[in-house]
Amino acid sequence: GQQLNQSPQSMFIQEGEDVSMNCTSSSIFNTWLWYKQDPGEGPVLLIALYKAGELTSNGRLTAQFGITRKDSFLNISASIPSDVGIYFCAGYAGGTSYGKLTFGQGTILTVHP
């Protein structure tokens, strides 16, 4: 099946620092999604990307759909303690995987005050 390689696996940063994480795939994706999950809760959608090259912001978060359609990145600017959590990339590949969302392994973010 489809696989997404998400990196880094974990990050330890100081409050106020910027954060960058990315996802890559060997296959083309038609939609890229970024989610945040707090402990014991379900993932919450942060940003959805639908076109190659698309750059979308949501407050301090910015995500881009790679022009090759095989990657995406998420940046968080000026991190704050409530940014702590697990960030997942996810994508729809189409073809035989139509309608099935593939998830990355997640990036665990820790923010030190």
Add this chain to the structure above:
Amino acid sequence: DGGITQSPKYLFRKEGQNVTLSCEQNLNHDAMYWYRQDPGQGLRLIYYSQIVNDFQKGDIAEGYSVSREKKESFPLTVTSAQKNPTAFYLCASSINQAYQPQHFGDGTRLSIL
């Protein structure tokens, strides 16, 4: 408010017992999904349903069963055939299956007594 409700939040299963996890949505979404989440792993698809009275196996369907008798409900049964059921189970829905973002419930944590 519209959303996805999963119940119970915590569930314990005895050996040889079937248990059913509830998922209800009032978003008027056509598609619904069940995922399993294990520590250090991304979400893995168990079953999904595009429309009432129709559902398909995901990547790890063995030992699980579902039904979709109503648009708003998609219960998951973890059968005694699932030998390693301890996990966090997440239900999601989307407007339809065509590359639309999925929205998640808050999950059910299943443990074995």
